[in-house]
Amino acid sequence: MTSHPEVEALAFFAEDLLEPDEERSVADHIETCAICATTIDELAGVTRVLADVPAPTMPQDVADLLDGRISEAVSERAAAERPTGGRDATRPAESDAPASVTPISRKRRGFGLPKLFMVAAASVFVIGAGTAVVGSLMSDEPDMGAASQLLEDTATEDAPDTARSYSAEGVASGTVYTEDGFTTQASAVLDQAGDDDSVGVQSEESATLPQGVRECVAHVEATTDSHVTLVDDARWEGPEGTDRAWALFTRNGEGVDVLVVDPVCARGGDLDSAVLAEGSL
Amino acid sequence: MEAAQELPDKELLSRHAQGDEQAFAVLVRRHRERLWAVAIRMMHDPEEASDALQDAFLSAFRPADRFRGESQVTTWLHRIVVNACHDRLRRRKVRPATPTEDETLDVISNERLGRTGGAPDHASQTESRLDVHAALEQLPLDQRMALTLVDMLGYRVDEAAEILEVATGTVKSRCARGRAKLLPSLAHLRNPGLPRDVTSGRGGANPS
Known part of the structure; x- marks a missing residue:
């Protein structure tokens, strides 16, 4: 198996920002790589963590x-x-x-x-x-x-x-x-x-x-x-x-x-x- | 003033421009809670958020920065608030954070939770909030602002793009880069229930 893509490439992949050939290779990789698939989930988890930070109302x-x-x-x-x-x-x-x-x-x-x-x-x-x-x-x-x-x-x-x-x-x-x-x-x-x-x-x-x-x-x-x-x-x-x-x-x-x-x-x-x-x- | 309360934003602004003394205050009251949410999340510190909002509203008040009608009034107000926060954050990057910031966050968190007891989830929530803030502080401002608008506050990418005056693709790539950078420091905070059934060795919400 080829080396894992950079986390940033995975984040770009999740946002549909990669060039077609790069996108294809990342897609092929996560098909078979549980680690990178998890990383993509975790990136979505970052969004959830950020969304969960409560904002106090205006005093x-x-x-x-x-x-x-x-x-x-x-x-x-x-x-x-x-x-x-x-x-x-x-x-x-x-x-x-x-x-x-x-x-x-x-x-x-x-x-x-x-x-x-x-x-x-x-x-x-x-x-x-x-x-x-x-x-x-x-x-x-x-x-x-x-x-x-x-x-x-x-x-x-x-x-x-x-x-x-x-x-x-x-x-x-x-x-x-x-x-x-x-x-x-x-x-x-x-x-x-x-x-x-x-x-x-x-x-x-x-x-x-x-x-x-x-x-x-x-x-x-x-x-x-x-x-x-x-x-x-x-x-x-x-x-x-x-x-x-x-x-x-x-x-x-x-x-x-x-x-x-x-x-x-x-x-x-x-x-x-x-x-x-x-x-x- | 009942009449003024019902006027659309643009009408309030044009009355303000013509010298109306109440219109601007009505407009600010209409939007200030949302703009506060933006400022407090950008600044993390109530006093700084308050200062940024004051800067922003006084700037919006002035004829030089007056609304020119190419966007929604709310977008324009957001832009001014975001720029005021950006200016302050840029200045803050030059000097180190003050130790009182953490105390302030604890206070917010206590108020927010409406209790003062040491419930375990309270402690961990405070801690995780500090982690989030500390992690965000590490990001370049552009990425941080995009993530604050899109991930923290839930603005659509196209709304954030208009507020920040950049292309939607730029907002997306700033968010993607920011998330990738935040991942190592925030991975331990992610919600236990992942949508997929793939968990790494670190996972496991069940202590058993």
Whole structure:
């Protein structure tokens, strides 16, 4: 008997891909060769093994994330197409959209499309469907005082909807926050978030919204009755090494509070156990 | 939005192109489960699959990549998702796999099976899944993508050919080469009941 055909030739034979003469010789061979006949069965077995691998259904957080990204893209497109904001520039179709989003973005457009807005498009993820309000955190322009006030007022009125009524902005600063230095570090991140040169150099990778941030922000806001305006996807240096952590910035009157949390806070439950550090800037 | 839910895919896309703010989201919701199945099987990691889908949908959203009408909308969406996965897999090949991948797979498998106990078939199923993934990682991307579409997901060869933008013969030969390469690592996982009555010395579902 001639030597066995290559496994690949058998796989091609099974797919009818061989040239006629080659096909004939393989066919003749398997007539009398149980080993190669078995190999052909086993090749079909490979297909069965592959077909049997179950695929998990889409997790809800992924579905929510996709919805969020798309409505973000829709808002960006709407803003780009109507830069002067003739009518409500964000969501004209939804008259019941929360009011706190648009007044601020209009206001910001009023004094020249702010650099922060450009930063947001280039390197920052936005949580929720609205426009960025991070400016209210760090700006000392007099207009923003009014805007912040407005945000505050609206937000306290419809507290249950705060997670959706405006958006927090996020950065990935690469900071490794430490117990001793986190307030200083957080101040630096906050300053940097207002400076488009430094934030602008972030990689594309850092612009993706980490899973769980949205849930975590909602949990923190619900628990502490505060409004997270900026999230830094960073790290925390604990006793057992550094681990991923999120620094959540909230406005507190004239100042800013920072809360460094472990990503487990996305699961809800006792917030205190997820808080790594807490302080005022 | 009831009206939008019932519009055909192409109509949704043309409304989206004209500035409609809801149409694209309706289209995505309509197809995302199927596209997720593609992405999770290509990437094996939920977070990476999610990233790939985001890349894909944002790319489909943009006018530059807009649907041009030479194929079905679903084919076009699949192509964009497959390309997004391909890009990520190509980048991943450059850097070694992270150790967390195996843990993730265990988690998926536990969720999938709806139990946490250590039933023997659970353990072996997890193990076999890891074997499948490890084996697929060894294949050239072209073969892997063809096999994922045709063997894992059950797309017809002509559908896979359209998605991958190659000839049907190319899909078949990539699948054949891929199966031949996978055989040594997956032969032990094949279903015990072979259609033919020819079993090699290794076979034997009966321990007796």
